[in-house]
Amino acid sequence: MSKDNRALIKQSLKRRNRAERNFQWFGKLGVALGLAAVVLLFVDIISKGSGAFRATYIQLEIEYDPEAIGILNVNDTEEFIFANWQNLAKKSLRDLFPEVAKRGERRKLNNLVSEGTGFDFRDQLTQNPSLWGTKETLWILADDDIDTYYKSWLDDDPFSARLTSEQIKWIDQLHSKGLIALKFNTKFFERGDSREPEQAGIKGALIGSFFTLILTLLMSFPMGVTAAIYLEEFAPKNKWTDLIEVNINNLAAVPSIIFGLLGLAIFINFFGIPRSIPVLGAIVLALMTLPTIIITSRAAIKSVPPSIREAALGVGASKFQTTLHHVLPLSLPGMLTGAIIGMARALGETAPLLMIGMVAFIVDIPGGFTDPATVLPVQIFLWIDSPERAFVEKTSAAIIILLSFLMGMNFVAVYLRKRLERRW
Amino acid sequence: MQISTLVLLLLLISVFAFYTSQNRSISVASKLGGIRSLPSLPSYYGAYSVLLTLIPVSIFLTIWISLDQIVIERLVVDKIPQEFVPSKSSDYDLMINRITSISEGIIYADSVLAWQLDAASLMQKFEAISRWSITVISILMAALCLYLATQKVSVNFNARPVVENVVERILLVSACVAIFTTIGIIFSVLFESIQFFQKVPFFDFVFGLEWSPQTAIREDQVGSSGSFGAVPLFVGTILISLVAMIIAVPIGLMSAIYLSEYASLNVRTIAKPALEILAGIPTVVYGFFAAITVAPVLRDFGESVGLDIASESALAAGAVMGIMIIPFISSIADDVISAVPQSMRDGSLAMGATRSETVKRVVIPAALPGIVGGILLAMSRAIGETMIVVMAAGLAANLTVNPLDAVTTVTVQIVTLLTGDQEFDSAKTLAAFALGLMLFVVTLILNIFALQIVKKYREQYE
The missing domain is CATH 1.10.3720.10 (MetI-like)
Structure with a gap:
C-alpha cells in the first residue's frame, strides 16, 4: 500500500470514527427521548391526580332540627322528599359566622359546603331516625371551588379566581381554628358520576x-x-x-x-x-x-x-x-x-x-x-x-x-x- | 324466567345429559364385557348427548329472542285503532317507544291516553306469554333431545365421528366470525354511505373544500343548508398524522437500532419493556396529556417567542400521537432488524466498515422493506386514531397545512356527528358513515399493502 493511501485512510478514519460516535449518540438520544416521554407522562398525571384522593372537609356542628328544614312529622318519610336538607348545614355555618348578615354574603357563605350535602343528611336520617333532635360534629365535604382553592393555597400557589374576598377570609378563619382540613376522599370510590365535581365518583x-x-x-x-x-x-x-x-x-x-x-x-x-x-x-x-x-x-x-x-x-x-x-x-x-x-x-x-x-x-x-x-x-x-x-x-x-x-x-x-x- | 336463568338451567340439563349418557354407555358395555366392546369411549356418548341437547335449543332461543320483539310489536299495532297509527316511520317509532315505556312502567299510567294504555297492557300480556312459552318450549325441547340422545346409546352406534364432525363445524363457525365482522363492517358503512351519496354527490364530498355539516332542522330555516366537502378533513388528518410520523419515525427507528445493535443486554432488558409501556397506555390518557398539558405549554411557548399557536393546534395532537406510535415503530423495526442474518453484518465488519456504516449501508437497506411496511402500518394507525384528536384537535374545519393552526380530522367528525341524539336519516348523520367508509378503505389499503411487504420480506430471510 502506498504511503498516500495510508494517509488518506488515516484522514478518513477520524471522520468515520466521529460519524460512528454521532450515530451512537443519535441512538442513545432516541431511547432517551422515548423513555423521557414515559417518565413525563407518568409524572404529569400522578402530580395532577394525586390530589383527588384527598378532599377538603369543613368541620361543622350539625343540629338535626326537623323544624329548620320544614319537616312537621319526622316519621312521615314522604315529607323527606321536599324538605330543605341543605338548611342543616347552612344553619350551622350561620352559627359559625354570626356576623354575616347580608343576603348575598349569606349565599356565598352557604356555598362553602357541597350542594350535595343535604342528600347525605337525608340518607342518614332515613336510616337512623333516632338522630332527630341530637347534635353531631361532622366533617362536611366542601364545595369544589373551595377544595381547589384550599389545596392550591396549601401549596402556596392560591387559585382564587372563583372565590370572593369574603370567602377567602372565612377559609382563613376556619383554617386558623382547625375546622378545615384535607381528608381521604371516600366519596370518590363510593359514588357514580355527578355534575358537582366534589360529589363525583368512579x-x-x-x-x-x-x-x-x-x-x-x-x-x-x-x-x-x-x-x-x-x-x-x-x-x-x-x-x-x-x-x-x-x-x-x-x-x-x-x-x-x-x-x-x-x-x-x-x-x-x-x-x-x-x-x-x-x-x-x-x-x-x-x-x-x-x-x-x-x-x-x-x-x-x-x-x-x-x-x-x-x-x-x-x-x-x-x-x-x-x-x-x-x-x-x-x-x-x-x-x-x-x-x-x-x-x-x-x-x-x-x-x-x-x-x-x-x-x-x-x-x-x-x-x-x-x-x-x-x-x-x-x-x-x-x-x-x-x-x-x-x-x-x-x-x-x-x-x-x-x-x-x-x-x-x-x-x-x-x-x-x-x-x-x-x-x- | 329471566333469559340468564334459563340459559343456566339449560347448561345444567346438559351436564346432566353428559353424565346420564356416559353412565348408560358404561352400563350397556358392562353387560358385554367392559367398555372395550363399545365403538367409542363413554365420554363421547356423553358429549353426543350434550351436543344434541344444546344445539337445537340454542338455535331455537336465538331465533325466538331476535324475533319476539318484532312479532309482539306487530301484534300490538294490529290492535291499535287505525286512526292512531302514524304513517311516518319516525312518528311510528316514537309511538312504539312510548308504548314500550308505559308497559315497562317508565312512564306513569296517569299521563297517557286510553288507547296507549290498552296497547301497553296488551304488550305486557304478550311479553309474559312470550317469556312463558320460551321457558316451557326450550325446557321441553331439551328434555326430548336428552331422551333421544340417551336412547341412541348402544354398541351399534359410534358416537365419536359424529361428535368430532359437529365440533369441527362449530370451530369453523368461530373462525368465520371474523369474516362476518368484516362483512358487517362493510355493510354498515356502505349502506348508509350510499344513502348519503344520494343526497350529496360523491364528487362534492371527495373534492369539496368546505365542511360545515349543520343541516336545517326545519325546512323553513335559513342559512344552514350544510356543505359536505371533506377535503379539509382529509388534509387535517394527513397533517396530524405527518406530524406524528415526523416525531415517531426517527425516535422509534433510532431506538430500535440502538437497542438491537449497540445496547448491552442489561440496557436492552430494561429499556425495551419500558418503551413498550407507551404502547399499553390507553389513547384517552394520551388525549388528556395532549389537551391538558402539551397544548397549553406549546401555546405559552408560542406566545413567548411571538408565534401564534392555536390552543387546539395540529402540532400538539400530532406530537402526542407521535409519542403513542414510537413503540409501534420501534418494535416492528426491532423485529425486522434482528431478522437480518448475522452473516451480512459479519461480512461488512470484516471488510473494515465501522458499526454505524454496517448499520447504514447493510442492515438498513436489507431491512428496508420491513421498515417501510412498519411505517405504513403506523401511518394507518395514526389516521384511524380517534381519542387523541377528539380531545386535543379542534372541530373547526380549516383548510390549512400550517401545523400551528387548529384542524379537524375524519375521526373527530365521525365522533361529533354521531354522539348525542340524532335523526338517523339526516345527511349529517349519514355523512359520518361516508367518512367511516373513507377511513375504512384507506386504512384497509394501507394495511394490505404493508402486510404484504412485511410478509414478502420475512420470506426472503427464512
Whole structure:
C-alpha cells in the first residue's frame, strides 16, 4: 500500500470514527427521548391526580332540627322528599359566622359546603331516625371551588379566581381554628358520576367496566381460541382458509372507531339492542379484540412441537383427541396471556363506545349487564369535557386508577408467561 | 324466567345429559364385557348427548329472542285503532317507544291516553306469554333431545365421528366470525354511505373544500343548508398524522437500532419493556396529556417567542400521537432488524466498515422493506386514531397545512356527528358513515399493502 493511501485512510478514519460516535449518540438520544416521554407522562398525571384522593372537609356542628328544614312529622318519610336538607348545614355555618348578615354574603357563605350535602343528611336520617333532635360534629365535604382553592393555597400557589374576598377570609378563619382540613376522599370510590365535581365518583364507571369486560372475555376468548384451533389444526390449506387468515390480519389493524360504527348500524339500528348497556359494549369490544386473541392463540398453538402431535396420533388418538388432550393444554398459558393483553386493550378502549351511547351521563351505579352504564375510559373523557377546574384532578385520579388496573393485568400476563410457558 | 336463568338451567340439563349418557354407555358395555366392546369411549356418548341437547335449543332461543320483539310489536299495532297509527316511520317509532315505556312502567299510567294504555297492557300480556312459552318450549325441547340422545346409546352406534364432525363445524363457525365482522363492517358503512351519496354527490364530498355539516332542522330555516366537502378533513388528518410520523419515525427507528445493535443486554432488558409501556397506555390518557398539558405549554411557548399557536393546534395532537406510535415503530423495526442474518453484518465488519456504516449501508437497506411496511402500518394507525384528536384537535374545519393552526380530522367528525341524539336519516348523520367508509378503505389499503411487504420480506430471510 502506498504511503498516500495510508494517509488518506488515516484522514478518513477520524471522520468515520466521529460519524460512528454521532450515530451512537443519535441512538442513545432516541431511547432517551422515548423513555423521557414515559417518565413525563407518568409524572404529569400522578402530580395532577394525586390530589383527588384527598378532599377538603369543613368541620361543622350539625343540629338535626326537623323544624329548620320544614319537616312537621319526622316519621312521615314522604315529607323527606321536599324538605330543605341543605338548611342543616347552612344553619350551622350561620352559627359559625354570626356576623354575616347580608343576603348575598349569606349565599356565598352557604356555598362553602357541597350542594350535595343535604342528600347525605337525608340518607342518614332515613336510616337512623333516632338522630332527630341530637347534635353531631361532622366533617362536611366542601364545595369544589373551595377544595381547589384550599389545596392550591396549601401549596402556596392560591387559585382564587372563583372565590370572593369574603370567602377567602372565612377559609382563613376556619383554617386558623382547625375546622378545615384535607381528608381521604371516600366519596370518590363510593359514588357514580355527578355534575358537582366534589360529589363525583368512579364507582359507577368501575362497575360498568367490570360488567363490560367480563362479557367481553366470555365472548371473545372461547371464540378466539376455537377459531385459532380450527385454523391451526383442522383447516384445509385452500383459498378459503387463506381468505380467513388475511381477513383476520387486516381486521386487527382496522381503526377501533369503525367497530363503533358497526355496533351502531348493525346492533343498535338493525337488531334493536338498547344503547349504553354493557352487553352492547361487550359485543363491540369482543369483535374488536377477537383478531388479537386469534393471532396470539395461533402463535401459542404453533409453538407446540409437532412431535407431541405425532406421538399422540401414533398411539391411536384421533386428531380431535390429540388437539383436545395435548395441544390445547400445552398452549393454554400462551392463550391466556394473549387474552389478558386483549382484555387490557378492551379496558382502555374509548372510541367505539362513544358511538354506541356509552357516553351518557349516568349517576346510578349499574346493577347488571343490561343497566345503562359507562366505563372508566369514557368517564375520563366525560370529565375532561367538563368545564369545572376541579374535574382535571378527578380525571387524573381516574387515569391513575385505570393505569394501575392495566399495569396489574400486564404484570399478571408477564408472570403467567414466565411461569407457565414451556420452552421446547 | 329471566333469559340468564334459563340459559343456566339449560347448561345444567346438559351436564346432566353428559353424565346420564356416559353412565348408560358404561352400563350397556358392562353387560358385554367392559367398555372395550363399545365403538367409542363413554365420554363421547356423553358429549353426543350434550351436543344434541344444546344445539337445537340454542338455535331455537336465538331465533325466538331476535324475533319476539318484532312479532309482539306487530301484534300490538294490529290492535291499535287505525286512526292512531302514524304513517311516518319516525312518528311510528316514537309511538312504539312510548308504548314500550308505559308497559315497562317508565312512564306513569296517569299521563297517557286510553288507547296507549290498552296497547301497553296488551304488550305486557304478550311479553309474559312470550317469556312463558320460551321457558316451557326450550325446557321441553331439551328434555326430548336428552331422551333421544340417551336412547341412541348402544354398541351399534359410534358416537365419536359424529361428535368430532359437529365440533369441527362449530370451530369453523368461530373462525368465520371474523369474516362476518368484516362483512358487517362493510355493510354498515356502505349502506348508509350510499344513502348519503344520494343526497350529496360523491364528487362534492371527495373534492369539496368546505365542511360545515349543520343541516336545517326545519325546512323553513335559513342559512344552514350544510356543505359536505371533506377535503379539509382529509388534509387535517394527513397533517396530524405527518406530524406524528415526523416525531415517531426517527425516535422509534433510532431506538430500535440502538437497542438491537449497540445496547448491552442489561440496557436492552430494561429499556425495551419500558418503551413498550407507551404502547399499553390507553389513547384517552394520551388525549388528556395532549389537551391538558402539551397544548397549553406549546401555546405559552408560542406566545413567548411571538408565534401564534392555536390552543387546539395540529402540532400538539400530532406530537402526542407521535409519542403513542414510537413503540409501534420501534418494535416492528426491532423485529425486522434482528431478522437480518448475522452473516451480512459479519461480512461488512470484516471488510473494515465501522458499526454505524454496517448499520447504514447493510442492515438498513436489507431491512428496508420491513421498515417501510412498519411505517405504513403506523401511518394507518395514526389516521384511524380517534381519542387523541377528539380531545386535543379542534372541530373547526380549516383548510390549512400550517401545523400551528387548529384542524379537524375524519375521526373527530365521525365522533361529533354521531354522539348525542340524532335523526338517523339526516345527511349529517349519514355523512359520518361516508367518512367511516373513507377511513375504512384507506386504512384497509394501507394495511394490505404493508402486510404484504412485511410478509414478502420475512420470506426472503427464512
